[in-house]
Amino acid sequence: MFSKKKKEQDEILDTIDTDMTGDESSFELEDEEASKPPKKKLPGWVIIPVAAVFIIIVAVASQLSKGSGKAKDATLQVSSVDTGNIKEVYNASGKIESENTKTYYSPVSAPIKKCSAIVGSTVKAGDVLITYDTTNLERDNQQAQLTLQSSLNASQATKAQNAKAIDAANAASSQAAEQANKLADKVNDLAGQLDAAYAQNESALSTVQSEIDANNASREKLQEEIDQYTAVMTEQQNIMDRVNAGYNGRRAEADAAKAKDPTLTSLTEEEKALVKAFEDFDKAQAAYTEAKTACDKATADLNAIKDPEYSNTEYAELKAAYDAAYAEWEAAYNAANTASADAGMTSSEMANLDISDNLAELSALTPAELVAKGKEGMKADMDGVIASVDALQTNAATQGMAMFTIASTEKVRVKIEVSPDDYEKMKVGNKAVITVGEFKYEGTLKKVNKIAIENAKGNPVIGAEIHIDNPDENICIGATAKITMTVAEANDVLVVPTEVINTSSDGDFVYVIEDGVVRKKTVELGTASTTQIEVKSGLKKGEKVVNDLNVDITEGMKATPVEKQEADASAEAVKE
Template identity: 30%
Template sequence: MKMSKKEKQETKTGKKKIKTWQIVTAVFAVILLALLVNIVKQSMGAAAAGTPVTTVQVLKGDITQTVDTSGSVESEESKTYFAQVGATIGELHVKAGDSVKTGDLLLSYDTADLEQALKQTELEAQVNAYGADITVASVDHAQQKAAQAQTDYDDSLKYIAHYTECVGQLTDQLNKANALQADEAALQAEIKELTAKVEKDDTDQESAKALKKKTKELEKIEKKLADYDVSNLQSALETCQGDLAEYKALKEQYDAAKEQDPTAGLQKKQQAVVKESAQLTEDRAKAELEKAKAGVTADFNGIVTNVAAVQGQTTVEGAELFTIQNADALKVSLAVSKYDIEKLAIGQKADITINGKSYTGEVSNISKVASTNNAGAVVIDTDIHIDNPDDNIVLGVEAKVSVKTAEEKNVLLVPIAAVNYASDGVFCYVAENGVLVRKEVETGISSDEYVQILSGLSEGDAVITDVTGDMTEGMAVTAVSADEADAQNAKQAE
């Protein structure tokens, strides 16, 4: 069967289309096959070379361990001034935030009231002194009178004893004289009677003998009576009796007067205390006036951080006036974590940065009591003494501190990233002959970049710094130095 021209044309066209599709499909198949082959080759090559890892060689060097933190600048010495005298504040010479030097006048008092008070106190002291002197003089006079009365009393006792003896002696003599006179009168009567008998009868020999005997006895008595002046004795007795009576009366008078006032000594002591008290009051008033005249001065170079005094106010002794913090003795107050505190010790040196300026210092105090900060973390207050403070430092400003806690020289060092911590110990991964090897290590001190290795590694070992969780000991690795890795990363970034 013959085809028309049109059918022949369509048949040719269809054959042409089939050939073109087949060609395109073949080309894509070839390209895809090439890509697959390339991927397989790369995969096989990578598997043969091992996983790339970044390594750093263990080296020897010096390392300094620091505790880096920040705190606020405070003064190591703070003094609150209290009023030493009750007086009106005349003038305030400082305000909060002012710098002061040793000896600067901080406050002046109005002393008019104190001067008037001193004058009044002096007058009162004089009045008290005069009153005390008068009382003491009166007591002294009374004591002198009592002492004289005692003397007179003692003398009266002597005179009474003397005149008592005198009266006794005179009375005895008068009694003897009176007895002789009585004997004389009796003899005279007997003699008179015997004489009458003899004159009547001269033969009465017995009466004559008796008369003779009595006459002799009378002569003896008259002779004895001649030794007594009865009149003078009587007069002397009366005189002695009068004197005795007088001194007995004086004795009673002196006995009452000699009694001392039992409070006399206490009165004198009391007046001495009154005078001393008045003098002390006067001295205090003088001292208060001197203090007020001197005003209040700064004891050291510092910053006025608080002013409680008010100009024109009348203060009482002990009232708060100022607070000054020493500007020559400064510190940085830190709140150190419990993890860092074990590294710190008194005397460790520190580098301090305040407002961009560097200072040196050292650890001066570590609190023995921990506290909790606002975040709930346990911290320990620590002070860093500033060795060389200057006028550029402002109290309360933030300060950065780096405390040098330890230092080692010429020791094995690895980057911090190379040290791994696990429940069973500390280790580093090392690339050895294309194989990942785990090595247990003992570490020493550390810095911001490096860790000291005490054992487990040797100088030159290639430790891995880009450790991942899928790494296992014994896997194939390709070591890439940190410098090469940095170069590749920089090239890719371009």
């Protein structure tokens, strides 16, 4: 550690330091690291000169110390803790882009007469950029008008013929109506006769139906008996099938065992089972035969039931005469009411005729509109810059063909890339100053992406967009712009110069001089600018903090404070 022994040494060192550094200058932060409080160290641009001066001072101090038998306190520059306003500024650069780029498409197919769109040129809303040769469009329009007139004439002729047909049909309809009225009397007379015959027929049918109902009841009863007999036959057949399956071919053996002892008491269990099985077989066979006989009889009885037949020839003939008369009347009536409609065109046909007229009018209207659009040409509908011109590739345009593209200069933005470390500072709504050459504009942060991607250098960056609030004719799309954005602000807070802040593993701290002794004080920092930083806690207004870059400071060393402004003034006087 270098210690100054005499006041003269202090004055010489301060003079040299002031002469080397000159007046304090401000600078803008370019990234987050620059916005952090600097550590206690010499600026890079003074390291080499100061090292040389340091060696000279050491030699001078060594000579001076020989004549002094007593150590002297170091003289350290200090700055006062004061209140002030701080703005943290974020600097970046980006590319100016249009927020509204529009491609214009040709409304017509026609030769291009003149193209005034030139890439890079500025245009105003309403400027005519493309004009057409409308000769072909006018010819097509004339042909369409002639086609329209021909279609309308044909439609009028068809309607006149339809009117004549309707008149003739109306006359025929009157005759048919008279004939229908005569036939109606005959139909009404036959209807009265048919009603009387129907009543008689219904009585006879009722008697026949009663007999049929009785037969159906007998059929149901016999069918139930047949189902019961069938169930018994199935059950007995199953018993016989089981015996045959278990004792097939052993009938004689069973009969011999039973003949040997009809009481079965002396027979073996196997013999008893054999005799019992064939006894069951005989009983099942007898029951099966009995059930089958009864089932066959019930089936024969069921098949023997016959329903009575009924026919009324008189009623049938009368009904046929009525139906024929009614059909004759109905035909005459329909002829009377539909003759005029059938002779003329239907409502759908008339509607289709009107549709054809409308389509012909629309077909004629389209060429007329195209002529109007062709004569109007293509105009810009916004202020901007011509970004591309496709019309230069050909002398003729087709409908829907891309002609040129305009990038609006009324709505523009600057796209920047932000380090992920600075993401938290990017708040939508932050105000910015945009500098393009000698021109300055106001801007507002409108968008910050939610994902970081690698840029061309492989570094992760987050895209952001700053809207230019007051663009003018000097805006150049694609140009590089410098951005100065206020990202934090603190007013009426305690502030100190940024260079007095020191950093260790325990946190941030400053040196102060209390009763002639250097002490460390831990501080909590806030918003920082390029020259000052906010102190949230650890210091009070008016306290003196060491602000001396030319001396190694250690806690506990003895020192005499001198205001930095006074030291700078003293050094300037020596330099002069």
